[in-house]
Amino acid sequence: MATTTAATGTVVLVDAALAPYEHPDLRWLVRKHVLAVLQDFPTLSPSVDTYTSDSGASTVLLNARGLLTVSSALPPVLLTLWLPREYPYLPPLAYVFPAAPSSASLSLARDHPFVDHRTGRVRRTLPYLEDWAVPRFSLAGLVRSLVGALRMCHPLTPRFGSVVVHATTTTPVEEEQERMRTALLDELVSRLGRDTSAFRGHVDEDIHAMYSIQGSLRERADAMDRAVRDLEDERMRLERAVTASLSHRGKLLAWLHKTSSRVPDAGAAPPLAPHAAAGDAPRWLESKASELAVDDTVDALGHALEDGDLISLQEYIKRVKVLAREQFFHCHAASTSMSSKVTK
The missing domain is CATH 3.10.110.10 (Ubiquitin Conjugating Enzyme)
Known part of the structure; x- marks a missing residue:
């Protein structure tokens, strides 16, 4: 209680x-x-x-x-x-x-x-x-x-x-302290030994894991280097292709400019031969108009190519070849109609 x-x-x-x-x-x-x-x-x-x-x-x-x-x-x-x-x-x-x-x-x-x-x-x-x-x-x-x-x-x-x-009374204290210190030191040494062994085992495992990761990273680095080299080669090849395309484009534009400079102005009709018959003039005008229409079409295709997204270079060259061939026939027809009358 x-x-x-x-x-x-x-x-x-x-x-x-x-x-x-x-x-x-x-x-x-x-x-x-x-x-x-x-x-x-x-x-x-x-x-x-x-x-x-x-x-x-x-x-x-x-x-x-x-x-x-x-x-x-x-x-x-x-x-x-x-x-x-x-x-x-x-x-x-x-x-x-x-x-x-x-x-x-x-x-x-x-x-x-x-x-x-x-x-x-x-x-x-x-x-x-x-x-x-x-x-x-x-x-x-x-x-x-x-x-x-x-x-x-x-x-x-x-x-x-x-x-x-108090020397006699402190002697058991010192003995007990020494005994406890010895026991604790032995326990501490054994624990440190076990902890060291366990830690060393973990360190070895971590080292092996890091080595494997390092090998994988090296393989990835080699693969990335190869990919970068391939991309660099592809970039150089594309630069050469673009340079060649620009060179062909320059030559084609020079040729078109040279060809168009030889054609007389559309507003001023060339003088007819004094002996040209009245029936040959419509044929010559039709051929000449078709020839100038081809020049306008080529100019339009050139502007479309300069824009970049309306027509490709291959399509441009293909159409220019067709139009050049057609223009040649119109020019030949016009010159033939004039020369035939002159010979008469």
Whole structure:
């Protein structure tokens, strides 16, 4: 009955202390963490006190304080866990001090890897605090991790002037520390060996995978080089074809210009021979008109070729050949009609 009453009083105290905390939706989780650490470590008890930070700011915080037994052969330490207002998103603040009966002869070690000898605060170098994450970590897990770390390297050391008096009492401590260090070093070496072997195996697999990828990339690079060379050859061939086509076009235009310059103006009819009969004039005019019509058609085809998308060069040459042949016959018919009358 007394135990139930004490537990109820603890819950009431914790709930009252969590009222000003910043995350009201997570008060149930904070209460669960506090009750769990009090259950796992009965020497700790909750309280509400004023916490003064390094900057001098004071805040009323919930804390759990009590003696923490690290090992049966090692002296206990006084542990205080402060819960900041941002808990559980911020890790708790842990402080370690010598217990009251042995505080006169023991002090915090200056070169301890986890505890600051000036303030007693547990540093963030403790792996559990360094990797703090919600909701995987808790107060009970922090205390268990701290017990393992302090068992490996105890934070208390004899004060100057008391070494001889307590030499017999510190010998078991040193023996326990040496034994724990040896066991932990052996475990660490074995784990490092296993991790090194596993890592080396993964590295070998990654190297083989990278080699295969490198070979595939080289094949792709060779294929791309061949494709680029083929495209370059095709570009040179097309440039030569375009140059040849432009040369033929220039020659054809020169020939057309030379041919059209020999044709008399359409508006001025050539003088008829004085002896030309009246019946030969219509035939000559018809042949001459057909010849000039062919010139206009060739000019239209030339403009269409210059536009680029109305007619192709092959179609242009084909039609010009046909029109040139037709123009030749019209010119021959006109000249024949004139010469026949002159001979008469």
